[in-house]
Amino acid sequence: MDFRQLHYFSQIVKHGSFSKAAKQLFVSQPTISNVVKELESELGSKLFNRSTRKIELTDTGRLLYQYSENLSRSLLHFQEELNDIKSGVKGQIKMGVFTSVGTEILTEIMTEFYQLYPEINITFVEDSAANLKEFLFQGELDLVVVSLPTNEEFETIPFLKGDLRLLVHERHQLANKESIKWDELKEEKYIMFREEFSVYQMIMWEAKRLGFQPEIICTTSQWKFILELVSFNLGIAILPQSTLTIIMVKHKGINVLPLVDPEVTWEIGIGWKKTATFHFLHKNGSVF
DSSP states (O other), X not given: OOHHHHHHHHHHHHHTSHHHHHHHHTSOHHHXXXXXXXXXXXXXXXXXXXXXXXXXXXXXXXXXXXXHHHHHHHHHHHHHHHHHHHTTSSEEEEEEEOGGGOHHHHHHHHHHHHHHOTTEEEEEEEOXXXXXXXXXXXXXXXXXXXXXXXXXXXXXXXXXXXXXEEEEETTSTTTTOSOEEGGGGTTOEEEEEOTTSHHHHHHHHHHHHHTOOOEEEEEESOHHHHHHHHHTTSOBEEEEEESSOOOOOGGGTEEEEEEESSOOEEEEEEEEETTOOOGGGGGGGSOO
16 A cells, blocks of 8 residues: 555545546546555455445545545645755754853844744753864764864854953952953963863963963863852953853952953854755844
């Protein structure tokens, strides 16, 4: 039994005759009759009561018609769902983000995204930039947040930029300055993201340029844990601040200061494998 046979059978029932069904399907009446014989042979039961001129279904025929209609509706629904997935308006996406992006930025992005695509579900996976790239290449993720520029073998689109800011306790000796030069931080105790994070690499690059080794008292992958440690005046932290979102931690007793000489800027984007296609990434020339 195949879908063609069920479709022919349904047309006979809907049109009430073999000849009308054949005309509708653009096939000969013998073809229609042979299809019915094949079905009856396979099922071991008659589908039509031929004792009268009017087409009447047997109990088996009524059951088969019910299931064939359900199948037709399911296939139609499947095609609609498939078209939605192909056009990028429905589906499942796993996206990797590194912790230093910040929850405020993700909240703003997700709010806009779900307004545009309410039937696309996104699962976020938090990890370091290096691990996220590996997960992407292994097919475990569909999209990842990446630092730009990148030499990796995937497509990217930029969506956010900013600079690095110094976070110190409000009673720290540097807390009331308007800005801080990097060489003023040589003797400080550092609370940092782990070394696989891009922020760690940027800090270490500046320290190397100035010829000192930072005294790191703690590394972590958790943004909130870094803030808690700074709020207890255990050390300083250098975190990324975007052009869209200001780090608001005054209520924790933490001052946020610009870092200069030089100002270190960063840019991140969304990356995906070249073999993948995401229609929503270029909507109206923006990320979504």
